[in-house]
Amino acid sequence: MELALSLGDPSKPFSFLDKTAKLSSKDLGFCMGLGNGFKSQENGDDAFEGKNSTDGDEKRVSSDPPLQLDLLPFSPVPRPQSSSQLRLPWLTDNRDAVSMDFGIRKGSRRGKKEVEVEAVETERTSTRASDDDDNGSTRKKLRLSKEQSAFLEESFKEHSTLNPKQKLALAKQLNLRPRQIEVWFQNRRARTKLKQTEVDCEYLKRCCETLAEENKRLQKELQELRALKTSQPFYMQLPATTLTMCPSCERVATASTTNASASTADAKTGGYPFFSSISNT
DNA sequence: TTCGTCGGATGGCTTACCTCA
DNA sequence: GATGAGGTAAGCCATCCGACG
Numbered sequence A: 001m002e003l004a005l006s007l008g009d010p011s012k013p014f015s016f017l018d019k020t021a022k023l024s025s026k027d028l029g030f031c032m033g034l035g036n037g038f039k040s041q042e043n044g045d046d047a048f049e050g051k052n053s054t055d056g057d058e059k060r061v062s063s064d065p066p067l068q069l070d071l072l073p074f075s076p077v078p079r080p081q082s083s084s085q086l087r088l089p090w091l092t093d094n095r096d097a098v099s100m101d102f103g104i105r106k107g108s109r110r111g112k113k114e115v116e117v118e119a120v121e122t123e124r125t126s127t128r129a130s131d132d133d134d135n136g137s138t139r140k141k142l143r144l145s146k147e148q149s150a151f152l153e154e155s156f157k158e159h160s161t162l163n164p165k166q167k168l169a170l171a172k173q174l175n176l177r178p179r180q181i182e183v184w185f186q187n188r189r190a191r192t193k194l195k196q197t198e199v200d201c202e203y204l205k206r207c208c209e210t211l212a213e214e215n216k217r218l219q220k221e222l223q224e225l226r227a228l229k230t231s232q233p234f235y236m237q238l239p240a241t242t243l244t245m246c247p248s249c250e251r252v253a254t255a256s257t258t259n260a261s262a263s264t265a266d267a268k269t270g271g272y273p274f275f276s277s278i279s280n281t
Numbered sequence B: 001t002t003c004g005t006c007g008g009a010t011g012g013c014t015t016a017c018c019t020c021a
Numbered sequence C: 001g002a003t004g005a006g007g008t009a010a011g012c013c014a015t016c017c018g019a020c021g
Helices: A041-048 A112-124 A146-158 A164-174 A178-231 A233-237 A255-260 A262-268 A273-280
Strands: A002-007 A030-035 A067-071 A244-246 A251-253
Touching (some): A146 A164, A146 A178, A164 A178
């Protein structure tokens, strides 16, 4: 366990916590870092700068997330009033972009791969606290701020998936870990898909109901026609070609066209069985 | 206080791609 | 050059579970 303390320049706190809320060099601040066996500068920095793939790959000696505490002068970081103040990182040069800082947050349960891959990232996120106080038995859940969520939503509208560059840019801009951005997009995609599935399901259900109703109506019609047939034998004794009417559309076909276009009529009427039964008997 | 929903996080699996023998 | 094995990254999916109304 190591304890580091710095005064005066929070923008460059410690090697293992160097991804902090962006502060200008003019800002006076007090920064305290608490880590467990954090590594030396040369390792961590290289990892985060993308030396090895996207997310960095350096491993901390311990998986315990570090704690950094920033005590700053009054409102050192401008907070966005709305998402419109933020810019999508891949759309602009980000001159006006602001990064947000968050309160102390407890670490969360992570798999070993996550721990390894994200160790450096974790270290670099600002104002992060470990859950040392309760031995990791519980986890505090991060709740993204409205601004962050709105910004991510906007980003999602632009791209439902992110390339590593976009992910990193977003993470930097929102002061989150790239993994968090990734997870947010994954969950967003999943939930969008789920919503769409529900909509589709609802639509199919309505279709099914409509078809069932139509089927019922046609069955009834067929029954009526059969009844008509038995009650009016004379009607049916006429040559089939003289009266061929589809009861549903109430069109009467002529003698010549009926037989010639029987197959096409079937196709046009959807092959309703009663049509042919009338004309053929 | 309890309960249902939301949403951030995790682990496992699959797929695509790359490297190397 | 073609091919299979092994490694890695990324995405999807099911699930967990804390936060919150």
